Amino acid sequence: MSDKKPSLELAYSLKSVQDNRELYAAWAEDYDQEFASEMDYILPGRVAQIFLDVAGKGPVLDVGAGTGLVGHALAKLGLQPIDAMDLSRAMLDVASKKGIYRNLFAADITKPIEMVGETYQGIISSGTFTRGHVGPGGIDYLLPLAQKGAYFVLAINKIHWAEKGFSEKFEALVGSISKPVMCDIEIYGKNSKGGHSRDIGIVVIFQKL
Numbered sequence: 001m002s003d004k005k006p007s008l009e010l011a012y013s014l015k016s017v018q019d020n021r022e023l024y025a026a027w028a029e030d031y032d033q034e035f036a037s038e039m040d041y042i043l044p045g046r047v048a049q050i051f052l053d054v055a056g057k058g059p060v061l062d063v064g065a066g067t068g069l070v071g072h073a074l075a076k077l078g079l080q081p082i083d084a085m086d087l088s089r090a091m092l093d094v095a096s097k098k099g100i101y102r103n104l105f106a107a108d109i110t111k112p113i114e115m116v117g118e119t120y121q122g123i124i125s126s127g128t129f130t131r132g133h134v135g136p137g138g139i140d141y142l143l144p145l146a147q148k149g150a151y152f153v154l155a156i157n158k159i160h161w162a163e164k165g166f167s168e169k170f171e172a173l174v175g176s177i178s179k180p181v182m183c184d185i186e187i188y189g190k191n192s193k194g195g196h197s198r199d200i201g202i203v204v205i206f207q208k209l
């Protein structure tokens with residue numbers, strides 16, 4: 001990764017897991033203000049609301065939890081307990097200070113994940129299945145962490161979806177998951193500015209069979 005200042009443009013251009021570690025180590029302390037607030041980043045709140053709307057229950061795992069924006073939204077909606085998993089210890093340190101999560105784990109979801117605790121009734125993610133970050137293979141490593149019947153609500157950047165073959169991945173998962181329901185979702189709100197302000201995601205909702 002270059003030593004440029006963290007930005008959305010830089011995040012979308014990352015090439016490796018190590019690039020992600022370095023970017024988020026540098027971004028963690030300023031992420032909420034410099035990115036989420038300035039970009040009017042509404043995705044975490046929207047994804048949390050969808051999880052509640054489909055009757056998702058805890059315990060829930062927030063995947064690529066970052067600084068805890070999804071956890072914060074879930075907690076405001078009354079959902080507990082919530083655990084956080086992320087590659088970046090620096091992002092988890094920021095999340096931890098908010099006092100939302102029961103447990104916080106560092107893990108790379110592009111590899112099998114060693115879990116010591118319980119399995120989850122819900123798996124939720126925003127901003128992690130995106131350009132320069134995690135591709136469809138990550139879903140394989142999340143399925144063993146979920147109980148049968150657990151709800152998954154995953155937001156996936158729409159360009160990334162097409163480039164990385166998420167449709168093919170969901171076709172290959174027939175038999176392991178319920179028929180996925182998909183809908184477009186805005187990532188940034190009306191106060192967002194710049195070239196990515198109208199970026200769109202796809203929220204995919206399914207249950208583990």
Ligand SMILES: C[S@@+](CC[C@H](N)C(=O)[O-])C[C@H]1O[C@@H](n2cnc3c(N)ncnc32)[C@H](O)[C@@H]1O
Nearest residue numbers: 020064065066069086087088108109126127128
């Ligand atoms: C754009 S942030 C999203 C954080 C939070 N969910 C949100 O919506 O604000 C992307 C997060 O994905 C995490 N991430 C990137 N690659 C990962 C991987 N291979 N395994 C786990 N987390 C990863 C990063 O560390 C970062 O915290």
